[in-house]
Amino acid sequence: MAKEKKATSQVVKYNKWGYIFLIPFVVVYSIFQLIPLFTTIYNSFFENYRSGLKQVGPNFVGFENFITIFSNGDIPKYFSNTMVMWIAGFIPQIVISLILAAWFADTRLRIKASGFFKTVIYMPNLIMASAFAMLFFTLFSDIGPINSMLQQMGIISEPYKFLGHTISARTLVAFMNCLMWFGNTTILLMAGMLGIDGALFEAAQVDGATSTQVFFKITLPLLRPILVYVMITSLIGGLQMFDVPQILTNGEGNPMRSTMTMIMYLNKHLYSKNYGLGGAMSVFLFIITGILSIFVFKFSTQKEN
């Protein structure tokens, strides 16, 4: 009995180290994430900005800031900009990734040099987004190589202003996002496909299914949880879209604010020290990403069991 008691206290003595090892995370997270989160929420209820040299506020205004950013069209406009560019990039991204992943995972196809291809398609994901955007800006500028190439080939006679038209500016942002993320998505989906029981494919093959049938009837349904996971994480990433449009348009979101994303708007208010509207925008984003996170959380914990 005494011995047993001693053993338990030994374990308890060890387990206090669990708390000790957690100290750095908890302290740093509380200071640099939790406190700022509360300050942000707190600030969203105050009128607090500079108008010329005059400082207005901080005055408590309740939900006034939230009403303002919804009613003056800022949130609807920038939310839809962000979503349009995200969807335009995500659809080709998921289609290409699904096809590539199916090819890489297909044992009958036996793609040679798949390591090389995977290395190449993943590379854009690691490139500094701001430098990549700057590169695209110079390449697609009015006097840039793309315009002079098109002119030399005789396709256009005048330089096309890629960043002067809503459709081409948004397409450029969507294209860059797609290019930067399809490799990542391919690898995630491939890992999911390799996790599917091989016996299912063999059985389908014996039953005479074509590879298209196998893809739509077996691979896709079994892949659904991972597809949802990829879509939601990509959506959360899309809501944070910033570097690419910010640098392509020099923070203006031109033409006609059509490429202005929510984070660009937030960034603008942080620079001009309009903490009221910036706070309201942050809280709005926090709520959306929080709701989306619940899905990701469910996915992660489901896997644990």
Add this chain to the structure above:
Amino acid sequence: MPNEEYNDVEGGLGIFARRVIAYVVLILLTFLCLFWFYLLFINSTRSHAELTRGFTLIPSKFLVKNINGVLHGTQPIFRGMLNSFIVATTASVLCVYFSAMTAYAIYVYDFKAKKAIFTFILAVMMIPTQVTALGFIKLITRIGMNDSFLPLIIPAIAAPATFYYMHQYMESALPHAIVEAARIDGSPEWKTFNSISLPIMKPAIAVQMIFCFVANWNNYFTPALVLHTDTKKTLPILIAQLRSADFLKFDMGQVYVSIALSIAPVIVVYLCLSRYIVGGVAVGSVKG
């Protein structure tokens, strides 16, 4: 199965045709991924005069001259590289070490708050740092950390995503028996973590080091809000400054070289370690 090609089913495309399509698409995508970097390389070797004259696919011989121009130019690109390197290295070391420690605490020990803390970390994993940026800037201004590297480095200690990866890796690679054996041998907990568990975690540490380094090297949003002095700015901020209103006044050769310099280190590291990096992508999020 050597004869599997004979098993290919009638009605679907033959295996040969499908293989051809696959290779054509893959080669097209490879071209789409590499083309921009090829243009970047070509344009880095050309002078401003050549660049304004039009477009070519053949490299010129002004690379060294352009690099020299950047070295003596108005934008402190090399200083920026050094700053980025300092921030990214220290942040990734802290991030990996303390994430492993946090994961170790949750994985090895049993205590009351364990489940709650684990759930909390997973729940906040996807919340972007941008939504707390306002409070973050106010905080660091109040505690006098504005315009310094510290607010870019210290928060790396608390990285839920890295923690999650480490925790998953421990589940597959660090048996509880090892920790218990160390205890029986009289090893203190602190030492068991540092000199027995960490070495076992080496592959995970290496992969996460790379990801953390790249993420910090590429980070633009937070550093742009924190750093104001020109000599303290990191690369992404300097690149963004190139795209300012007087863009047309810059020497284009130097602009391309600056972009190349900010991308090159990551590409070099990636090409050396691509196998581990590509392998590490899937593990953190999807357990096969």
